[in-house]
Amino acid sequence: MTDKTDPPLQARSPASEQQVAGEYIVSVHPGTGPDSLRKLYDGYEVRDITDLSGGQYLIKLQHDPGLAAIKQKGLDSGKVKSVQPNFSYRLNRP
């Protein structure tokens, strides 16, 4: 058994604003569907696309270039209105 004194080990709470890596919610212009999104982001290896309704889709990417790149590519295509992370939520009991 090894005893140590005065170490700085300390528990750390998870960051309050977290997002799921490689997952984005994309809001599209009318007429844009999952096939278009898959082609648009094909270079990042799309794992899955889920229709959230209301013109919003959850896309899951194998290779995540980051929010800025996803957003820029989408806006440049004229098919995407907005992109945001898929935020994480957690019950926080007192």
Add this chain to the structure above:
Amino acid sequence: MKKKKFIGILLLALSILIVMVGQRSSATLVSSGLATGKNARQAHVSDEILIKFKPTASLQSQELSVSSHAAKKIRTLDQSGWVNLKLSKGLSMEAALVAYSNDPNVESVQPNYIYRITTAPNDSNYGQQWALKNSGQTINNSLTQPPSSPVDATNNPGTPGNDMDLELAWDQLTDCSAVTVAVIDTGVNYNHVDLAANMWNGNPNHGHDFIDNDTDPMDLNGHGTHLAGVIGAVGNNSSGIAGICWKASIMAIRALDAFGAGTTATIVQGVNFAVAQGAKIINLSVGGSGLDIAFSNAVTNAQSSGVVVVAAAGNAGSNNDSGSTPFYPCNFNQSNLVCVAALDQKYQLASFSNFGATSVDVGAPGTNILSEWAGTNAKILDKFTFGWTFSPTSGGWAQGTLISDGTPGNFMFNPDTYDAVNTTPSVMYNNNADDRVYNTFNLAGVNVALLQFFAANDVKNGDHFRINYKSSGGDPFSGGGTSLGDFTSVATFPFLDLQEFNITSCISMTCSIGFQLQSDASLTDRGVAITDFEILTLTLNTTSYNTINGTSMASPHVAGLAAMVWAYNPSYTYTQVVIAIKNSGEVTATLAGKTTTGKAVNAMGSLAYINPPTGLSASVQ
């Protein structure tokens, strides 16, 4: 004579024994159009008064007093001189009271008040539901999970009368089943004996699961079941608890997993599903600090469909209006949103409750709330002191005491002389190592098993800290094991980060869980230190209950109330429901300047705030 006097006393005593409607320090029950909450006048028969003649008033004088003020005697109450008069048309109550107050033959005058026996359910644990009826009772820990967990001692017992006045409201309505309430949370144990009859009659299993993307929203955490019970536990069935609505239609939407975790996508899908399937009210006891546009769009979608969204204010004890600590969805500004803070048993703002003068609307009970639970919880807390198999037996993994956050604790660490002190480690793990340690746990019979621990993890690129399990027991790294995590090129010291894994697939009598530190021949680092190793289990059943705290618990009180208001007046719009709830509550000092209304929700006030449907009678027989 003695017998007649006794009867007189008995008649008078009846007015005390029969509970005065809304009686506390000031009356509450109203008839249409009168004030609400604690300031309401007590209901009375509109064209009758009671007067007591002076003992010296002759019979002739009494008859003159009655006729001269345009009244007619209905009956003599007793031998003490009280008579019941009916007022003529055109003579107002107020005028009659003034006239008889000035009559020299009259000793006392008052309205003929309406008394009613309030409706209390016979549910066996109703006495522990202070939110519905606060008698100053002490909330105990007889129904907690894990069993015998402590309850909140703050302001417990509370103050009699600090409650939502449900007993008065139940006299008007107990069946809210025409209004479906969606609980978007960890799911609902729809088989619970005190919920099954009140589940939404749609889909094969009363809702949907957006975590596993199937039609089974069974609750694998407990939280969602608790909320559902607050809203609509079957009332007056001689068991369990009473919901705000004794009969209800609860739609179960699983958007949070067994850990209570979800995402924008699962919540948005849940909201959109609820709206599409006809829910009129949505309860959201979850939130976050990030401005989530997709989430806001979902709330707007609900608003467009006339759906009320009730949300918890959050449990950080912070000001949601501060700018630096917003909490969504409460900080969204759609008009269909009602944000709820938590009150304790003395109607003080709970210490953990968020608040906000512009973003939080009302208060509702949120401490020591008893409701249904998904099953029985248990916890295996392992301190690494027994049963662990080490390979090798020295030089690699070891267990011992380290100090974290100033407190000694039991740790598992590698190398066996782990340096928990120096910024630059004086000792590092070995090169070319394949160090393993594991233990075996009996998890037979449970339905859900969650592993969590804290770890400081410093391994170089190419080296690995792995966590595995194997349901058949033995070394989980020697074939047949399942990987839970594989960390490389990380450095978290001095921080111990929470690691959580769902090990439900390991449920067996011989679930082995282990750690491996594998290194190559190149650089090494400080190593790994692990503490607070726990396995949390849930065994589903249909009869469990739990007593817990949170704005999560306050929110469903308001969601249930919204269902009540809407069932009471089905022609209402969502705007009218929201206004009735917000404006009809009790002014509560602790909420002043901390909520938009400064009020605690009040059930009878909410129902009385609107014109009640015709056909209801308010007089006692």
